[in-house]
């Protein structure tokens with residue numbers, strides 16, 4: 001393994017806190033619940049993309065790139081954090097966003113503008129075409145673009161979550177009380193890929209559950225295969241002989257609701273529950289949905305008293321303000 005010698009650009013405040021949620025655990029009369037605060041990773045209001053971007057920026061700078069190009073939804077946390085990383089590294093940032101520019105930029109979008117990113121609005125179906133067009137335009141201008149995939153989810157980005165698992169294991173060993181289940185939101189797969197690979201490298205023995213926030217059924221395990229592929233690209237990148245199979249990637253489905261980014265009662269209640277019991281803020285798209293699903297699974301007796309569940313808070317709270325109407 002050569003994680004220590006890989007190019008890395010420092011962005012994150014590490015280690016992020018590992019906290020207990022005693023009031024919430026009591027209120028739900030279920031398992032003991034812990035929370036890993038990756039909403040506190042730093043970098044323009046934090047979130048899970050900070051960890052991935054440390055390795056993506058390391059690679060970009062080593063390749064001599066001067067512009068980061070990435071893509072996502074209008075309220076993409078990944079785009080906001082990429083804009084911040086570019087600013088800190090003295091690079092330019094070009095974002096390809098789905099949909100139409102809203103009249104008033106709020107939430108992550110407001111931050112993209114403040115952070116100085118250039119936003120290009122497109123129909124989602126035009127993504128690939130726009131990407132190659134922008135790439136050639138930038139090169140024609142003499143710039144050196146570095147393309148980061150959706151969510152920063154490739155083998156390079158996932159390295160951030162291999163390191164995060166090593167960080168978590170140090171915290172868990174100090175606690176001397178094992179965790180039975182680790183639960184987190186999953187969407188483009190880089191976080192889960194890093195966690196699954198990192199669990200094997202760091203010797204985590206509990207179970208791992210990615211909570212799909214945007215897919216409904218295990219479509220012939222296509223997503224699991226995608227995550228395993230990212231994990232294996234990551235293993236190659238970090239020089240690990242380990243390989244991950246789709247069967248080792250555990251995803252919980254059934255919580256997609258009305259779709260990606262559509263706020264329902266699950267998210268509304270979960271956001272209020274954690275805020276009012278522990279003073280911790282979730283987002284409506286990812287962590288709020290994943291946490292709402294966890295609460296539902298505790299109420300259904302899937303996670304039970306006597307067990308310990310760790311919820312990995314992946315951030316995203318800037319999007320709250322863009323959903324003010326839906327959350328009211």
Ligand SMILES: *Cc1c(COP(=O)(O)O)cnc(C)c1O
Nearest residue numbers: 077187188189191286314315316
């Ligand atoms: C991107 C994101 C996720 C999902 O992580 P992936 O690596 O894309 O699966 C979860 N929570 C938040 C807040 C995010 O921004």
